[in-house]
Amino acid sequence: MLSDPLTPAVADPSGTGPDREVVRARRRNGLSVPVDPSMPLPRRVLRDWRTWVSLGLVVLFVGAFLANWILFVPEHTMPSGTIQGLGTDVLPGAARLAAFTGVPLTILFILADRVRPQSLWLWLVALVWGGLVATGISAPLNTWAAAHLSVIGNGDPATSMRGAVFIAPFVEEAAKATVLFGIAILMRNRVTTWLSSISLAGLAGTGFAFVENIIYYGRVFRYVSSTTGTGDAQQAMNQLALMRGGMTFFAHPLFTMMTGIGLAVALRARSKRVRVLAPLTGFLVAALLHMVFNFTASSGGQVGLMLWFVALSVVAAMVGLAINQVRRERALVHARVTDFARLGWLHPDDADAFSRARIRSRALWEAFWAGPSTYLATVRIQHSATELAYLRDAIHRGLVDATGEAREAEVLRRIEQLRAVAVVVPQGAVEYPWQRWRRTLRQRREEGLPAWGGLLRGPTPHGPLGSSSTEYSPVDPRWGPPKQ
Structure with a gap:
């Protein structure tokens, strides 16, 4: 039985903003904190924790970029040898080759996050974290662990099979998964679907693979170009x-997706054991797959070919799981929106309009040509309806207490406000601007009017004088020269 979500939120008796108990309850449940509209915008921005987290991440990303540059671009002398740096001249070519798979994978994972899409900010955080922070953490930790475990090599884990199999998987998967756990802790109200977790995990893995491919491509180019008898550097x-980019492009995103699946299970579970064991199991599966992959790459031969086909089967299974999860998420949104529609809080057509991908896409397309304000309102109303559905499902599961009802009331009011401007149900064929212009020109020709409405013509020579021209008042007979 649904409770009434239109109960107003508890306000501060002083009238200065939301009550502190409400704020604490919202944060405890992972819900958005109500914003005081009377507060000036600069003060709201400064008091928003996301502002400071974003600034901290920017500083961290810049530092990680500089650390990666120092680690990989210049040469480094080790006790057991010299690690040749990439140099600056090889980076553009290596980056282009790495982008052939990095860019399509990024677009694919963003498109996969369809039911409740994350913000561009979260997508960028996951992608850049995997590309800069995870690589910056993994390289020195791999070297340190290999040195303490007496693994033979020159400081590069790729030169030692034992280091690549038993050290790198755990270090790299932990570095990539850190951003997923951080997002889940700080913004768990946003990561509510399997698709969101898989998408963010895939982006982190894609960023890591992109930078790692640049490093490997640059190193093989440097090695072949500086070693006689090894062939052409560009061909190598x-x-x-x-x-790496063609046959095994799926490796790092696939590994990190296992951690993302475990995290998604934990976020939707009521059991504390599941919340602890599911992410840990996902991480261990990711590390195990990574170990098998590195062993395959190091061994080669028929065993490597057999394991490569096994990996392709796992990728196909993940694609099937994602497709099936899209259907389940759509069904969940349809069921929960139907609950609100039956009680009269939403329109009867909203269940199909907010859950079917085809209707949502057509509504966005129609709103795009209707103007920026209509398009923005359509995006917001679709996001609000999806948030409402998942919030009701979380309350039904016992993941959110009665505090969620106040948030439901806010989302319902926002939907009703946006409905007047947004496109909820598409009305049919879209009239594009050029079609509207041609129709207007045809009507003017039929009416005998100029095509451009006289906008380019000068003033009519015999027409009345305009307000901006010189006008003469009527002559008064009493006017005349002064009499003597």
Whole structure:
């Protein structure tokens, strides 16, 4: 039985903003904190924790970029040898080869996050974290762990099979998964679907693979170009790009997606054991797959080919799981929106309009050509309806207490406000601007009017004088020269 979500939120008796108990309850449940509309915008921005987290992340990303540059671009002398740096001249070519798979994978994971899309900010955080922070953490930790475990190599885990199999998987998967756990802790009200977790995990893995491919492509180019009798450097780099970017492009995103699945299970579970064991299991599965992948790459031969086909089967299974999850998430949104529609809080057509991908896409397309304000309102109303559905489902599961009802009331009011401007149900064929212009021109020709409405013509020579021209008042007979 649904309780009435239109109960107003508890306000501060002083009238200065939301009550502190309400704020604490919202944060405890992972819900958005109500904003005081009377507070000036600069003060609201400064008091928003996301502002300071964003600034901290920017500083962290810049520092990680500089650390990666110092680690990989110049040469480094180790006790057991010299690690040749990439240099600046090889970076553009290596980056282009890495982008052939990095860019399509990024677009694919963003498009996969369809039911309740995350913000561009979260997508960028996951992608850049994997590309800069995770690589900056993994390289020194791999070297440190290999040195303490007496693994033979020159400081690069790729030069030692034991380091690549037993050290790198745990270090790299932990570095990539850190951003997922951070987002889940700080913004768990946003990561409410499996698709969101898979998308963010895939972006983190894609960013890591992109930078790692640049490093490997650059190193093989440097090695071949500086070693006699090893062939053409560009050809060697292209062959490695075909192997890593063509045949095994799915590796790092697939590994991190396992951690994302475990995290998604934990966020939707009531059991405390499941909340602890599910992410841990996902991480261990990711590390295990990473170990098998590195062992395959190091061993080669028929065993490697067999394991490669096994990996393709896992990728196909993940694609099927994602497609099935899209259907389940759509059904969940439809069921929960139907609950509100039956009680009269939403329109009867809203269940189909907010849950079916085709209707949502057509509504966005129609709103796009209707103007920026209509398009923005349509995006917001679709996001609000999806948030409302998942919030009601969380209350039904016992993941959110009665505090969620106040948030439901806010979302319902926002939907009603946006409905007057947004496109909820598309009305049919879209009239594009050029079609509207041609229709207007045809009507003016039929009426005998100029095509452009006289906008380019000068003033009519015999027409009345305008307000901006010189006008003469009527002559008064009493006017005349002064009499003597």
